[in-house]
Amino acid sequence: MEASTRRARRHDPDRRDKLIAATLDIIAEHGVAGVSHRTVARAADVPLGSTTYHFTSLDDLLAAAFTRHADSIAGVFEERMRAAPDRAAAIESVAEHISGDLLDANHDLVLSVELYGAAARKPVLRAVTQAWMRRSREALEHHFDPTTAREVDALIEGxxxxxxxxxxxxxxxxxxxxxxxxLP
Amino acid sequence: MEASTRRARRHDPDRRDKLIAATLDIIAEHGVAGVSHRTVARAADVPLGSTTYHFTSLDDLLAAAFTRHADSIAGVFEERMRAAPDRAAAIESVAEHISGDLLDANHDLVLSVELYGAAARKPVLRAVTQAWMRRSREALEHHFDPTTAREVDALIEGxxxxxxxxxxxxxxxxxxxxxxxxLP
DNA sequence: CCTCCATGTGTACGAGCGTACATAACGATC
DNA sequence: GATCGTTATGTACGCTCGTACACATGGAGG
Structure with missing residues (x-):
């Protein structure tokens, strides 16, 4: 343990993660409007100062939280598409995805919609939604041609x-x- | 002018309307989070007290604003569908509707998405989105069977x-x- | 013309907000 | 074990918030 652990963190196992998770929970329950340094700190059970230490501003925290959410959903969807052996199985996976075993109606959905709303106004978040859309489309392209993938992606959304x-x-x-x- | 004008308002031609319009503008620009009695009053150029006089609470104002928005969009779409003489014309109208001559990207869209987000958490607003969806579907049913109408409605959304x-x-x-x- | 009361407004209060910043805590280095 | 600098926290400041409520205002009925 000489040079390798030199830069090890002191005693903060996963503060950042806890703050992001707490933020997502609050957005899901009260919307972006319910997010404040204080509500997040309370939900994560950390001191108020910790929120401003780990994130330079509220917008910074929100961006990190939404990025985590989008990455998480995109990752699961990618995994599903990669696991589907053929086109028919892919269609079935998409159907299951939509029918909600993943987007359990009152958490992930609210997060997604709140992200869309925020993204429509903030360029930083727009980049997050775009990356998500791109990953979804590329996952679909394992089984469908690009044009079809794009259209199906929109249909899924709706x-x-x-x-x-x-x-x-x-x-x-x-x-x-x-x-x-x-997809006949 | 005896009994009929007894209940006429004093000198408030369209305060309520101005407040609702100002609220929608603020939501479009800053999101629901940007709506406060003070920002609305400033945008509508009315005294602060006027906002609490015409609407019992902020939620009340938001509900009125979102209702107005949904009604407006639904009305335009209904008119388009009614005006389409046949199925082909209806499809063309839907395409135009999506391509944005109506939902000019940075106003109506943000309003719609903010409404979805709020509706996912507040039952009152959920009723607004449901009425809107029902009207859209019924408008589509002038040209398509109910199942198709429902699916196309979702596709449009996406x-x-x-x-x-x-x-x-x-x-x-x-x-x-x-x-x-x-719709082949 | 006077009176009255529904309609409309200005001000004030307590609470919560984002953020800055002085200070505490503590592992690494000598 | 003493020192040092990064990491982390508690407190404080100036501000905006929703809402209550005392008061103005001006047309309707006498």
Whole structure:
């Protein structure tokens, strides 16, 4: 342990992570408007000063949180597409993805929509959504041509949103039917 | 002028309307987080007290503003669908709708996305989005069967969102192609 | 013309906000 | 074990916030 551990951190195992996780929880429950240094610090059970130490500003914290969220969802989707052996299996995976085993209606969805709203106004976050969209499209391109991938990506977005906001959401069978109409 | 004008308002031609319009402008520019009694009053050029007089709370004002927005968009879309003489014309109208002559990227879109985000957390606003979705679907049903209408409604949502958030948005021709793939 | 009361406004209060910054805590180095 | 500099925290400041509420104001009924 000479040169290798020279730069080891003192005694902060995962403060940054805890702060980001707490931020995401707050956004999911109260929206971006509910995020403040104090609410985050309370939720993460850390002192107030810790939030300004690890993130230079609130915007910085929000960007980190949204980046983590987008990366997480994109990673799971990529994994699903990579695991699908063929086109039919890929379609089935997409249907499952939409029907909500991943986007459990009241957490990930709110995070995604809040991200869209913030991204529409802040260039930094716009870059996050774009990277996410690109990864989704590329994952779909393992099974579909680029044009189709792009269109299906948009269709997924719309189906997820409508499913989440509707009191009468589409059943998994209806979702599958819609996909198969698009991908005969 | 006896009984009929007894209940006429004193000298407030359209204060409520001005407040709602100002609120929508602020949401479009700064998000729901930017809405406060003071920012709205300043934007509408009315005294602070006027905001609490016409709306019992901020949530009340936000609900009124989002309702106005949803009604407005739904109304325009209904009109477009009603005006389309046949199925082909309807598809063309939908394509134009998506390609942005209506949702000019940085105003109506932000409003819609902010509404989605708020609706995912507040039941009152959820009702607003549901009424909007129902009207859209019914408008589409002038030209398509209910199942198709529902699927196209979702597709529209996804295409609008992706167009708005992408630096490389789909061209009108690509949007048209996607629609025709779904509606051969 | 006077009175009255619904309609509309200005001010004030307590709370919470982002952020700066002086200071404490503590591992590494000698 | 003494020193030092990075890492981390508590406190304080100036500001904006939502909302309550006392007061102005001006048309309607006498």
């Amino acid at each position: 189906l997820v949103l409508h499913s989440a906001l509707s009191t009468d959401p589409m059943t998994p069978a209806q979702v599958r039917a819609a996909l198969h109409r698009f | 295409l609008v969102l992706h167009s708005a958030l992408s630096t490389d948005p789909m061209t009108p021709a690509q949007v048209r192609a996607a629609l025709h793939r779904f």
